[in-house]
Structures are given as structure tokens and as C-alpha cells.
Amino acid sequence: MSDQEDIITAQIWALVREYLQQATPEALHVYAARSNYDDNDKGLRLLIDNPKLDRGTALLLFWYLGADYHARRTVEELEGDELAADDLIQLVQARFMGGFYTDSNIFFSPRHSDLRPDDYESDGPIKREIPAIMYLPTDGLTNVDLDDSNYDEGLPLPVVHRIFALLD
Template identity: 40%
Template structure:
């Protein structure tokens, strides 16, 4: 399975999961996923009006929303960070516009184990719109770093899906090993 087919198959599995995932599962995915290789999935989630507003706020902070507030235009953003900066801007604007749903999830960017306003200087915090610095109230808080999830999830994905992704990766690696001139 060449790289293009592998990426397409991987996305098909992940997309199918995200489409049917509960708001809580999406929240867990955003919190625990590997931000270095999941831009496509996070961008897809950012485009969904069914995404919980608490999850959108976590997404904003998790991908560096606070740090990107320093840039006044895309021209100031390093080339390697353009896609992330545009994602942050989209999430920020949609959050402020009330685009995202309210499924009752609570999230406070000041009190969780991920990136948040506490990592910014006072001048950096001033550049972040006030609603993005405030907690989202909800009936239930989800602690995405609760050890109870460790046996059932990996990188925010349920273990049966993770096993499918590992199998897919094994097939891809075996193909690359058998076809070194095209890999």
C-alpha cells in the first residue's frame, strides 16, 4: 500500500469515527490526540457546528491559539505554521460567532493539564479575545487525562480503532519494505 493509499485509508477510518463520535468522544480526541500529525482531523472538527463549544475552546488552546495571537497578519506567521494559524483563526471566529453547539460540556482553559492562558505573558493574554480566556460552563466536566481512559483509548481514539490503524500501518510498512524503489 503506497503512501497515498495509506493516508487515504487512515483518514477514512478516522473520519468515520469522528462522524459518529459523541461530543464527549470528540472532546477526548481533541485533548489527547497528537497535534503534530492530525491537522486534517482537527480542521474537519473545527468545521462542524455540532462540535461542542467547550471542545472548540480546548482546540483553540491546544493548537497554540494564545501564541498565535501575537501575529497581526498571515505575513508575520512562519511558513511552517500557516495552516495552524488559519485553523486557529477559524476556530476563534466561529467560537466568538456562536457557531458551535452546547452539549453541556464544561471546560476551563485556566485549569487543565494542556496549553492555556497560564502559559502567556500579560501582554500576550491581552491580544486574546476575552471570551476565549473564560471557562465554558456545563453540566459535566470531562477530565481527558483521567487514568480511566488509559486502558480504552490511545491518542484520544478508542482502542479498536487504534488497532485498525496499527494494522493499516503494518500493511503500509510491509509494502514499503517490498517496494523500496517506490517508497
């Protein structure tokens, strides 16, 4: 990467960080649900490390990071990026169960989401147990529209336009 590319990348992450720090719980939920998980460790980590993150969003992250896929493999069977994702899954689980995330206003049901607990059932049995609480819906009353056309890759369009302007 050239120095100019490094500068632009840093500016993009500054915009994303600024947005995530001031975003509403509902907007963070949209980001968690619709951002690209393949190359977004920084953004996801900002969510995971935020004690104000809603429990519904934390649970969504747990399943969207691939908890079912990872539970059907031993750590030794994981490779490369899978290991990093597994670390994030374990961190979210520990924090969820340990009370790090205390707000619970957003409803999320693992069994009725885009990535469900049984999505990788054909890969074989569970090798690493997932605690029962991680399968339960959260008790939040707010349903967040995850298909809001004012967002792209989990970011509101004004932020996306600022990012595109940096890339021009």
C-alpha cells in the same frame, strides 16, 4: 510517497473520519485534547467544521492550537505551519463567537487546562487581542476524563488497532 503508502494513508483517514463522524461529544473532546497537533490538520479540521461540536471542545481546540503563542506574535512573525495553525485559531474564534457551535454540555476552563492563556507570557506582550469570552470557562456540566486509558492519541483502542493492522 509510493502508491501503496498513499492507499494506506487514505484508508487510515477514512477510519479516522468514520470514527469522528459517529463519536460522542465526549469522545470528540478526548480526540481534541489528546491527538497529535503537529500532523493532524485533517482530523482537527473535521472537528472545527462540525457545527455539532460542543463549545467546550471548540474552546479547548482554540487554546490547544496555541492561541496564547499566536496572540503574542503578529501574522508577519509567523512562519510555515504556524500560519496554518493561526488560520485554524482565527476560524475557531470566529465560529465560537458567531454561534456556529451551539451545544454547551462539556465543561472546559482555559485557565485550568494543559495549555493555559498565560503559557507564553515570557515571550512578551499580547500583540493581537483575544476576545474576553475566549478566556471564560464554558457553562457545561460534563467533565470529560482526558486520561482515559482506552484511548491512544485521542482515538479509541479498537480504531488504533485497525490502523495498526493497515500498517502491518
